[in-house]
Amino acid sequence: MSKIPPFEPGSVWLVGAGPGDAGLLTLYAYEALRQADVLVYDALVGQDILELTGPDTILEYAGKRGGKPSPKQNDITERLIALAREGKRVLRLKGGDPYIFGRGGEEALTLAAHNIPFRVIPGISSGVGGLAYAGIPLTHRETNSAVTFLTGHDASGEVPDVDWEYIAKGSPVIVVYMGVRHIRSIAERLIRYGRSQDESVAIVFRATTKDQKVVVSTLANAAQDLEKSNLKPPALIVIGEVVKLRPELDWYDKYLASEFND
Helix, strand or coil, rough: CCCCCCCCCCCHHHEEECCCCCCHHCCHHHHHHHHCCEEEECCCHHHHCCCCCCCCCEEEECCCCCCCCCCCCHHHHHHHHHHHHHHCEEEEEEEEEECCCCHHHHHHHHHHHCCCCCEEEECCHHHHHHHHCCCCCCCCCCCCCCEEECCCCCCCCCCCCHHHHHHHHHHEEEEEEEEHHHHHHHHHHHHCCCCCCCCCEEEECCCCCCEEEEEEEEEEHHHHHHHHHCCCCCEEEECCHHHHHHHHCCHHHHHHHHHHHH
């Protein structure tokens, strides 16, 4: 195994915390948690991960949640720069992967522009790890050889202005991050451009954690079934035939969920 590099003072590590389960952290992420002087973390980082920090690590919350008062992105990045210039080892910990709908690219570009040394540590994206815990494979030889990842809202909070016709016709499996608020509009767009109203949909809440729940529905009924569930984000939406594999592949509910209830 290669040696973990030292976390140098005056630098920033942009680290993916994975989808929630602390066991899914990489070795680099674990070492960064142990060595950091300051941890600047997002809303989706769980308490069991925060508890892996060193005894002297200072924790600073910088969570951004839709519809709620949140720190401005510029303020977060300026804080990272200021801490690094104080000679701190700064760990910027983000749920999932920093570069997959996590604004890690924006932060890295600003650090580079200010000549702040940084390192990017990938994490398991919720669209990969979360679906695995839900018993839904992203690809399967009998269903699909392509997947589309998209965000459920743009910078203004509205449904993203993407080529919905191309996505509907070209991608057999679609994974939507942060799409719960617009699930009705997203389903309507996909149906309008040819997807079946009866196509399988799964909504995975708090993936990989003890609070994980999955609602299985169809494109036509997803919004209604979501409302009936009374479940709240964070959640992933996956659309496609792979959802039908869940009854056989749902290892989490069969073998693991009972451990949380003992």
